[in-house]
Amino acid sequence: xxxxxxxxxxxxxxxxxxxxxxxxxxxxxxxxxxxxxxxxxxxxxxxxxxxxxxxxxxxxxxxxxxxxxxxxxxxxxxxxxxxxxxxxxxxxxxxxxxxxxxxxxxxxxxxxxxxxxxxxxxxxxxxxxxxxxxxxxxxxxxxxxxxxxxxxxxxxxxxxxxxxxxxxxxxxxxxxxxxxxxxxxxxxxxxxxxxxxxxxxxxxxxxxxxxxxxxxxxxxxxxxxxxxxxxxxxxxxxxxxxxxxxxxxxxxxxxxxxxxxxxxxxxxxxxxxxxxxxxxxxxxxxxxxxxx
Numbered sequence: 001x002x003x004x005x006x007x008x009x010x011x012x013x014x015x016x017x018x019x020x021x022x023x024x025x026x027x028x029x030x031x032x033x034x035x036x037x038x039x040x041x042x043x044x045x046x047x048x049x050x051x052x053x054x055x056x057x058x059x060x061x062x063x064x065x066x067x068x069x070x071x072x073x074x075x076x077x078x079x080x081x082x083x084x085x086x087x088x089x090x091x092x093x094x095x096x097x098x099x100x101x102x103x104x105x106x107x108x109x110x111x112x113x114x115x116x117x118x119x120x121x122x123x124x125x126x127x128x129x130x131x132x133x134x135x136x137x138x139x140x141x142x143x144x145x146x147x148x149x150x151x152x153x154x155x156x157x158x159x160x161x162x163x164x165x166x167x168x169x170x171x172x173x174x175x176x177x178x179x180x181x182x183x184x185x186x187x188x189x190x191x192x193x194x195x196x197x198x199x200x201x202x203x204x205x206x207x208x209x210x211x212x213x214x215x216x217x218x219x220x221x222x223x224x225x226x227x228x229x230x231x232x233x234x235x236x237x238x239x240x241x242x243x244x245x246x247x248x249x250x251x252x253x254x255x256x257x258x259x260x261x262x263x264x265x266x267x268x269x270x271x272x273x274x275x276x277x278x279x280x281x282x283x284x285x286x287x288x289x290x291x292x
Contacts, residue, residue, distance in 0.1 A: 048177030101185025164226025
């Protein structure tokens with residue numbers, strides 16, 4: 001993919017001129033010096049709404065822009081093993097982007113991407129992956145680690161993650177509406193938490209996998225968790241400086257080759273008792289309440 005000219009930056013559905021972008025930054029900086037800036041910032045922050053989708057998916061919603069991360073609507077991804085309600089994603093508002101953490105079919109659901117980007121937009125993926133198919137009206141946008149992507153009213157940065165199969169995977173840091181969130185896909189524990197926390201923290205919310213799944217598909221079997229355990233998720237949220245931890249990527253039952261920890265939500269709450277992080281478990285379809 002060719003790099004954009006310095007005079008402009010690609011967005012989900014339009015081009016933001018560099019001069020306009022810098023002018024907007026200057027306006028925000030000036031506003032911060034004015035009386036009542038804190039109250040104004042609170043109003044802006046409330047403009048960002050976040051909905052939990054099925055499995056690891058979330059939806060970030062602004063008045064005229066929508067961003068999805070790892071949306072899943074295909075019932076064949078997990079079959080009867082996943083009891084989550086599958087939340088439709090074909091009603092995106094305004095400029096639309098879909099971010100994926102990696103190309104496994106429960107995180108890159110081509111059916112969900114096609115529905116979300118039916119009117120165009122961007123499929124933003126880790127550099128080195130090639131998720132196909134790309135919807136006809138959309139464009140693919142590879143993202144290198146640590147390089148911020150201007151996606152209309154959102155700014156998204158791919159940061160390191162660790163995949164249970166050793167495949168390419170990233171986590172996402174997304175800022176919009178005066179908020180900053182972290183999405184951890186289905187990462188393992190790794191050593192990058194501290195740098196991510198120093199560079200981007202604190203976070204208003206961290207969406208982290210918690211099921212500590214052990215895989216039997218690859219031989220010989222390791223017997224080790226291939227996803228964050230509840231205790232590791234709390235530790236990661238604490239290092240990141242996350243005010244809220246919203247658990248994702250749990251709820252699989254009845255499979256011999258993919259076994260979650262018992263009572264992941266209970267273990268998560270117990271692990272968080274001595275930590276300054278609030279656990280906010282959301283059912284698929286529910287919206288995050290920033291006031292709680």
